[in-house]
Amino acid sequence: MREVLIEAAFQLFMENGFERTTVDDIVTRAGVGRRSFFRYFPSKEDVVxxxxxxxxxxxxxxxxxxxxxxxxxxxxxxxxxxxxxxxxxxxxxxxxxxxxxxxxxxxxxxxxxxxxxxxxxxxxxxxxxxxxxxxxxxxxxxxxxxxxxxxxxxxxxxxxxxxxxxxxxxxxxxxxxxxxxxxxxESAESGGTASAPEDDVIVMVAPRGAPLWRVVQKIEKTLGDE
Amino acid sequence: MREVLIEAAFQLFMENGFERTTVDDIVTRAGVGRRSFFRYFPSKEDVVxxxxxxxxxxxxxxxxxxxxxxxxxxxxxxxxxxxxxxxxxxxxxxxxxxxxxxxxxxxxxxxxxxxxxxxxxxxxxxxxxxxxxxxxxxxxxxxxxxxxxxxxxxxxxxxxxxxxxxxxxxxxxxxxxxxxxxxxxESAESGGTASAPEDDVIVMVAPRGAPLWRVVQKIEKTLGDE
Missing domain, CATH: 1.10.357.10 (Tetracycline Repressor, domain 2)
Structure with missing residues (x-):
């Protein structure tokens, strides 16, 4: 019943357009009563x-x-x-x-x-x-x-x-x-160093001007934390 | 005129609810003709x-x-x-x-x-x-x-x-x-190492299992690229 109504409705929408098709047209084409339509679909939009x-x-x-x-x-x-x-x-x-x-x-x-x-x-x-x-x-x-x-x-x-x-x-x-x-x-959340979500990746953030020894120190700390 | 209609409409919506207020109610309260309403607002929803x-x-x-x-x-x-x-x-x-x-x-x-x-x-x-x-x-x-x-x-x-x-x-x-x-x-776009959008930050990505010397090498390369 439900499928028959959907098929009838779409045939009519394609033939005559959505606006010009009424619920009465749909139930006539489907060969069912008007109340059957509203048992399945609250409105003409719902059948789409x-x-x-x-x-x-x-x-x-x-x-x-x-x-x-x-x-x-x-x-x-x-x-x-x-x-x-x-x-x-x-x-x-x-x-x-x-x-x-x-x-x-x-x-x-x-x-x-x-x-x-x-x-x-x-x-x-x-x-x-x-x-x-x-x-x-x-x-x-x-x-x-x-x-x-x-x-x-x-x-x-x-x-x-x-x-x-x-x-x-x-x-x-x-x-x-x-x-x-x-x-x-995660690195965006906590700032500084943090492990990335994937198991095999580390993301490291440091000030651009930081001396290299401080960057290395930070990596060592991160690796040690794992 | 437009402001008067908006004010009248909201008074009525607050007093009687949106559904129970008609456009006729609004124009009566505002003291204007019905056509004036539709000159400003296509529908009752638009006045909201x-x-x-x-x-x-x-x-x-x-x-x-x-x-x-x-x-x-x-x-x-x-x-x-x-x-x-x-x-x-x-x-x-x-x-x-x-x-x-x-x-x-x-x-x-x-x-x-x-x-x-x-x-x-x-x-x-x-x-x-x-x-x-x-x-x-x-x-x-x-x-x-x-x-x-x-x-x-x-x-x-x-x-x-x-x-x-x-x-x-x-x-x-x-x-x-x-x-x-x-x-x-940018780092997500290009993969590997890349500078972050901010001017003072470098983001470095490396495999978690990488030996430290390789990580340092990568940093040096990144710094060198700047």
Whole structure:
């Protein structure tokens, strides 16, 4: 029933445009009653994005179990759930992408969905960073960055007609975000010397004018601290 | 006329709520005709956010003239225009903040406005990074990060009743974003050794297992390169 309504709706949106298609048109084409439509979809906009509620639920469930590892890695993995939902049905995703670009009310709907994903990621990061200085700020900035990168990759794939590898395109974009904070890493937090997140790298910061013996002393101290 | 309509509208929103106030109520209270309202405001939502159009125009104009300096500094300065608009009228801003949290259609309106600011910043950064590898991606991620940080600071100020120093709160949040990319900086781009963006700091990266003599050699080489 639900699938039949989605298919009927998209046929009509493609034929007559989103605005000119009514819920009555959709149920007539699908051969079901008007009440059936509203049992599945609160509004005409919802039928365009039928999988986001499920995906939001999956994302929350995934994050609830992600208590170990790097918080930023967990939210990148969570964002990939959205990419996978799009990639599971390239043709439908590309159709919807084109439709959404043309219809202001759909763009508004999409913005609100993206905002809910971002809030879900930020909520998770705030919990992981609880007690850190600037924890909430870091959580919100990183969630926004992950969503922006994910959407940059996803849009590139959609613009390409959904023909390429969505996972690869989105992964490349997410790698940019992870590298940003890997590189900023611990040394930025504490100042002076500190070990980098990776196991095999040391990052050393010293005043440019420092004499070499003092730089060496600092390295020896850092190595001794490990 | 415009100011009178805004004041009448807010009185009524506070007294009766946003949903229960009609445009007819507003023009009656303001003592003007219905057509006057729509001359200034396309919808009831627009009267709640009367300054954003002007601010968006100012932001674009400011960025058009910002062709020198660090691109990220320019977008942080541009974002501050929004904070200043809020800080110019703390009482009104706090009232609106409370109203927006309660009314879904206003939250939707606000999301679309925030999205327009973000697109304006991203558009500027894309131009500044044109030709760079990952330029568009970097532009979109940084724009999202700046907007998230700005809004984190602004919301903290609004939650505090608009009593503190909005500029200070927002500046602290924006500093976090600028430090993120300062620290990731050049060394992340080129790998190995490189000078940090600040004039008086050197960043050195070496394998953790490297013998000390090789680390020193690398420092000497770096210092020699300066």
């Amino acid at each position: 994005f039928p999988e986001h509620e499920r995906c939001l639920t999956e994302m929350s469930a995934f994050l609830t179990t992600s208590t170990d590892g790097e918080p930023l890695d967990a939210v990148c993995d969570a964002a990939r759930l959205v990419m996978r939902m799009y990639a599971a049905n390239p043709e439908f995703s590309v159709q919807r992408y084109r439709l959404t670009r043309e219809v202001p009310s759909l763009r508004g709907y999409e913005l609100s969905v993206v905002h809910r994903y971002e809030r879900t990621l930020a909520h998770y990061l705030r919990q992981r960073y609880a007690g850190d200085r600037n924890g909430a700020l870091r959580a919100e900035v990183q969630a926004a960055a992950v969503v922006a990168a994910h959407n940059n990759g996803l849009r590139a794939w959609l613009r390409g007609g959904g023909h390429g590898d969505a996972a690869k395109t989105v992964d490349q974009a997410l790698t940019f975000v992870r590298q940003t904070w890997d590189d900023a890493g | 956010f009367p300054e954003h159009e002007r601010c968006l125009t100012e932001m674009s104009a400011f960025l058009t003239t910002s062709t020198d300096g660090e691109p990220l500094d320019a977008v942080c300065d541009a974002a501050r225009l929004v904070m200043r608009m809020y800080a110019a009228n703390p009482e009104f801003s706090v009232q609106r903040y409370r109203l927006t949290r309660e009314v879904p259609s206003l939250r939707g309106y606000e999301l679309s406005v925030v999205h327009r600011y973000e697109r304006t910043l991203a558009h500027y950064l894309r131009q500044r990074y044109a030709g760079d590898r990952n330029g568009a991606l970097r532009a979109e991620v940084q724009a999202a990060a700046v907007v998230a940080a700005h809004n984190n600071g602004l919301r903290a100020w609004l939650r505090g009743g608009g009593h503190g120093d909005a500029a200070k709160t927002v500046d602290q949040a924006l500093t976090f974003v600028r430090q993120t990319w300062d620290d990731a900086g």
